[in-house]
Amino acid sequence: MGPTSSLRFCKRNNKTFLRIFMILVLSCIPGRTNLCSNPSVSTPIDLPPSNPSDIHSSLDSLDLEGYIIFHDVHNASKDFGNRYQLPPLAILHPKSVSDVSTVMRHIGSTTNLTVAARGHGHSLQGQALAHQGVVINMESLPSPGIKIHKGKQSYVDVSGGELWINILRETLKTGLSPKSWTDYLHLTVGGTLSNAGISGQAFKHGPQINNVYQLEIVTGKGEVVTCSQKRNSELFHSVLGGLGQFGIITRARISLGPAPHMVKWIRVLYSDFSAFSRDQEHLISKDNAFDYVEGFVIINRTDILNNWRSSSFTPSDSTKASQFKSHGKTLYCLEVVKYFNSEEANSMNNQETEKLLSELSYIPSTLFSSEVTYIEFLDRVHTAEMKLRAKGLWEVPHPWLNLLIPKSRILNFADKVFNGIVTSNHNGPILIYPVNQSKWNKHTSLITPNEDIFYLVAFLPSAVPKSSGGNDLEYLLRQNQRVLSFCEEANMDVKQYLPHYETQREWRSHFGERWETFAKRKHKYDPLGILAPGQRIFRRASSSSSQVSHPIQLL
Template sequence: MGLTSSLRFHRRNNKTFLRIFMILVLSCIPGRTNLCSNPSLNTLSSLDSLDLEGYITFHDVHNASKDFGNRYHLPPLAILHPKSVSDISTVMRHIVRSTSNLTVAARGHGHSLQGQALAHQGVVINMESLRSHDIKIYKGKQPYVDVSGGELWINILRETLKYGLSPKSWTDYLHLTVGGTLSNAGISGQAFKHGPQINNVYQLEIVTGKGEVVTCSEKRNSELFQSVLGGLGQFGIITRARISLGPAPLMVKWIRALYSDFSAFSRDQEHLISKENAFDYVEGFVIINRTDILNNWRSSFTPNDSTEANQFKSDGKTLYCLEVVKYFNSKEANSMNQETEKVLSELSYIPSTLFSSEVPYIEFLDRVHIAEIKLRAKGLWEVPHPWLNLLIPKSSISDFATKVFNSIVTSNHNGPILIYPVNQSKWNKHTSLITPNEDIFYLVAFLPSAIPKPSGANDLEYLLRQNQRVLSFCAEANLDVKQYLPLYETQKEWRSHFGNRWETFAKRKYKYDPLAILAPGQRVFQRVSSQASVPLVTASARQLRE
């Protein structure tokens, strides 16, 4: 269909005609995405003509061109704002049948770090449009909440608390979508006790790469269920999830204490995650080359009884901060304090550095959002975030700490360094998530921000080089480190990441998304031509070998 005949076709609907006409005009203005040459007008008009409950936009794609990492800027062709699961299935089926070779990325709150939620010249699905605020809560022996994949965890928390219930496992930041965290893992200080968020899901509704809508669980379509959890968006789009709930406390006892010796710090962390009823949350962070002790980025609290702690100076030494929490209700305060004191007496922290505070449960869980508000007010939230998240086996953590914290990373003035252990036994080994093969492994997260300087420069290149030095050391020392929220440039690197589970991952990809339409920003597989319907198996097999 030529330009003239296509425009004549769309005159039947003036609104659609004007929209297509404006797309053509805007796309030919210098500095705009060049849609005049790629893709064709046929692609635009075919997408625009789909019968949807929601709608597709072509001209306002700026927000879907970047993510929280703010390092990649890749504009999509279109954004789907679905109002139903059927909308997503319709678009997926249309792309499968078409000859456009479009890709599709499901975008939640856009908190990916390296363009994983982007689809350059493809279709981005705005998953938050799918939210119907239809949060269904079921009480009983095994309570759960049934929610949209585009729902934010903070909204789920607020709603479940009305019933005295709460999800068991969290991320440190709650303004993320359910589908986004379940496509990765969802890890925080509760993971040693309850596993990550992907271990606390009963059922999922998925739209596969073939456009099929499938309900799955451990007993129903179990292969798809296991594949999607931690599957980096490669097998399907999570449109609904049934999440396990437990009793919610009203308050938390929030404690921090400092260590100058890493061995004592890690030994105490491992001791705490081995005890049945010690604490409900165990994390920690590293303080490098600081003359003060407070890490304000993660919402430090004002201690109730810490005159000595406020006066403590590190003298530039590397320190390690243990951060723990005990949940309780008002009637349990006395017994909780006794239990807490007993457990603390077993630890080897510097006695004068104990911080303690009591805050509402929701205030603790949503603590990072408080920091976000402050950073946004200063214009420091939407800056590049060259984060690096690693899963490190217990047997390697001492060597890692010695080299990285004492030599490679010389400061954490522009962002925290988190470090805490988890129990492998609490994690489901059948999901797509890859972890070190040891009973205990550590999450180490470098979370810097490349803050602009008055000169206009920032520390981005320096921080990226630092990340690479950390990764190079891990590889050279054979520490068996796995990246969390991984992203690699070559399939050889992806094969190495998955190890002996690569073939299973690749076969499942071909089964549920044979044209490799989904999650192009992960750069695991290359899009297969829609026209290759007969030699598809051959093309896919070649793709997996390369």
């Protein structure tokens, strides 16, 4: 059913009109842009709803290269977290940047709707949803091609809706690749740049938001703006790590560097956390060390090898690995990678690797290694995804928790959390690795702890059925809350990555002294509070509000 036929269907179906009317009534909120402590469907209403048939007709009659649908919105009503069902009123499938701008301007001037840009839908707690608003399917935005420029500063120009895996495949054809990654590549450029984009290369190159030369943005006012470090720099820095609050990323210019052919992939084990963290910090302080440094925690697991196979890591000496037993002890795995090219002498690469490993204090019998292609390593999580999909264990709730923890508090955190609060990680991995603050651009909207080194700790469980040996969703959510409560009670200055908060106090605490700047920029670039309602930071203002020309009003 196309857009026109869906409109005729709605005109014939009074129940559909009633549903749309109720949706619009519930979506109306106070008449100025406000902080929202928890904008749910029960939010008090003091804006008169627009006529639902008028909104439906006006959106459907816009002169677009793409199209808008008002039916079959199920896929845009949930995300990877799989905990919320929040259906939008409509979905825009843009075929040009002009489509995005046109819809944004129209919504801002004639309706009280909100808008969410949706990439691959990998948010965790409804951040990419627009309950009773309009979702923009960014993957529909066509790319004029992945355009690669080779030179002193090589870069690639891509659509904001392009997947990182596609960028990798194309840039590798020229011997280049982006420098910084996420662990999972089947995400859109706009999605990761709106957060940060962190993986094991971040200690060396910073997150993905530090490796961007230029952006094209559609602001909350519908303006199309090109920005960079030197041109419209405030918007540029606001959008990077800005949680989608200031604009929609429609194009990006990403820094490139030489791409290796192969990687030497190594894992070693520790039983002592202080030795483990000390070695991680040692490696990220060296100029010529490994190219990737991460780590993870193994709690109450015995069969280490089978767990590794699910993540594509198959040690060359698999017999030795299969014989190693943890006996239920908590272990810490240091995971490192050394890039090399096939024409390089393998002995030289091995010598460099052996020298680096000789400086570490891991359990001597637990050195496991493998050699794979560069793309196999970077796309390793997708391989695990396919295995989980085959077992029906992918489309389950994912109550993930990502924290940034100051170096000065990591020992205390590990002792309490890994030896008390979390008693098993059968449900999914727990990642832990340090990064250098000096490699992160402090002008972006991303909030990090105020120390030279801080750790990413990511709890990545899946609420699989108990029959599969897992824990239910409520158990995992309670466990997350215990971790958060401990951090707050211990006054650790922990920051959430991919943040989710329920109250205004928590959002203010998260941003700290940068809150006022964040709020002022929100008012400047999205004065009606149209964008990214799923983040639950700001309320939508009335299109006709007389106060939108004033500084943002806080609750």
